[in-house]
Amino acid sequence: MDRKTFKTSETVDFVVVGSGASGGIMARELSRAGFSVVVMEQGPRMQPEDFEHDELKYRHLSGITNSPEANPQTFRHAPDEKAVRLGGRNPLTYARIVGGSSAHFNANFWRLHEIDFIEGSRFGSIPGASLVDWPITYAELEPYYTKVEWEVGVSGLAGASPFDPWRSKPYPMPPLPVKSSGVLFERGARKLGLHPFPAPMAIASVPFKNRPPCVQCGLCGGFGCEVMAKSSSVWTVIPEAEATGNCEIRPDSYVFRIGMDKAGRATGVHYFDKTRVEQFQNARAVVVCANGSETPKLLLNSENSLFPQGLANSSGAVGRYLMFNKGGGAMARFEHPLNEYKGANVTRVLHDFYDSDPRRGFYGGGGFDARSGGPLTWGQSVPKGTPAWGQGFKDYLESYTYWMNCAGHGTSLAQENNRVDIDPELKDAWGVPAMRVTYKDHPDDVKHAEWQVERAVEIMDAAGAREIVRGEVGEASGGVHLLGTCRMGNDPKSSVIDKYHRTHDVRNLFLCDGSSMVTSGRGQPTQTIEALAFRAADFITRFAKAGEI
């Protein structure tokens, strides 16, 4: 297929910054509506045959993610500390390829529940936190959740969980086959009176929209899917956007500044091309879908005389309220081999503890799943009491196929001091000021994670585990779910974007990704990010056609 290209001198209708979960959808929807679109992606475009099952490269050498060398960040726990680089790793990790983090995610697709949108009014003020309602409700987002499931492709069993929010349609594909970890998790949880159910996953379980089903290779999280069964933007909406003839995906293009005119309107984006030569793409409007760390970084690096505190930052909220998804769990060893390296990572989930319960004495809720990890990462650490070398360590290595994880995924409270901003000294490999991360867990997040560890131990014990290793709940120093840093809201004094994802300050600048989220949800944000993208694209299209951009 001949792919459409635009000259930088052409003024396209939209530049979309980022080609991931939200950027891909934004590109497809806007280009299908007839608008000209250029999508800027920092990383390269990989073909299916380029993806390898190389755990060292992908999970230890930043093969497709931001790297500590080229894209360095600094970290501190509190604003009065000097931020420093963490040895050999970045605090915030995301994929830098066409498809963004949707290319390397685990593909757990949980909808938010109705409660997620109204916890501010339900629970009131929590000291040290900014727990507020979303400006939209579950009912407003539900049609777009359904659209994600049917357009992008999600497998699952509707109505299986008594705790599921209402839905307008079932999943388009049946659940993936259960693994031994799912069977054991289900066995233990049912014994305790809980309600595990087949995991909703953005992985094809049967042929879907010209993509083959999962081959159960077992390497989802951190890896691209070479058979295109994982519903990543690069295999789903991006080809559909290109098929319109209105959309160009421009890989290896690092946007570092949004161009602005004297009237306070965005004029396009400054970026470095593949050869690190600075370019400028003209556009009538800009939609930033760069993820919860790169989006605020771009806005803050785009400061000018009209916007001295950074673009769209009159509220001071750009970069603030950073949230991850804190959780606690346990690892368990069973009598017979589970072979968790085979099969999609997660096959059973439970949401019995989704809602926060004031009787526990702290805020927090979440879900649990049964999951696995690759052998290379697993072998790097040993449980407390297990020898780290010698015959005892070797015995532990030989037990790899007998283990599973019961993982808890939970809430992180929004806090004003937890933020992404710009490091005053550090620059990246392009000379662009690098991001500085400030983060400290809220005490309730820690209490909830510790509470989750207890529940995970109970589930694994009920499942008949021979040995259980309690997860350690440490102080967070980074994450992969990058949420809340340009939160949506009705009040321009306390939020960055309105409920249609338009920035309060710049009429033709829109933001849509994890940064838009007001609360953290319970751990699997991608389906919500994609639903927000479908919804935002709907409104942006309406505004553009009405001449209101």
Add this chain to the structure above:
Amino acid sequence: MDCTTPSRRSFLAAVGNLASAGWIALNWPQIALAADHAGHIHHADADVPPATLKTLSAAEAADVDAIANQIVPGGATPGARDARAIHFIDNALGTFFAAQLPAFRKGLGEFQAAYAAQHGADKPFAAAADAEQVAWLQQVDRTPFFTAVRRLTVLGLIALPKYGGNHDNLGWKLLGVEDNHVWSPPFGYYDRDYPGFEPYPGTKPYTA
């Protein structure tokens, strides 16, 4: 690579360009086969594992290999030496972990000097008996150098053979990991006889 099958690159390109539900169904065995070649088979000549040591000196490599072989000892089942973890370590320190080489070499020098101070300069660690090596490592196993060797040893045991270690897939065999990348149920012992998902009272699961 088995050349009787379509090349992985050309076949997956075909998946991307031509796929339809019918085409997928018709070609499913080949799709699975192509996926099977995703990681464990060498993609190109550049993926052929290094056969010689290029970064560490022979004396350095001998001591590091000896340490690695105490971290994951051989015996009835393969150890780090059998899996040629030292080839991975040498390759890593010469390429993607080259930035760590100076600190590694400094640590190794200190390790050798301390051992020589106690046992004599003419008796390298690598030549010592197992019991003596273990006794010495118990004294130094909290040093950054030992931690680095341990990390590299485990990586060398389990990473793809193209990096130099995991020779003949011995690391995976030790862990019980089969060299295959397409699986179908049952995956393990406990999902063999799973009776199917039983709905909860009051729920009505439904499908498309």
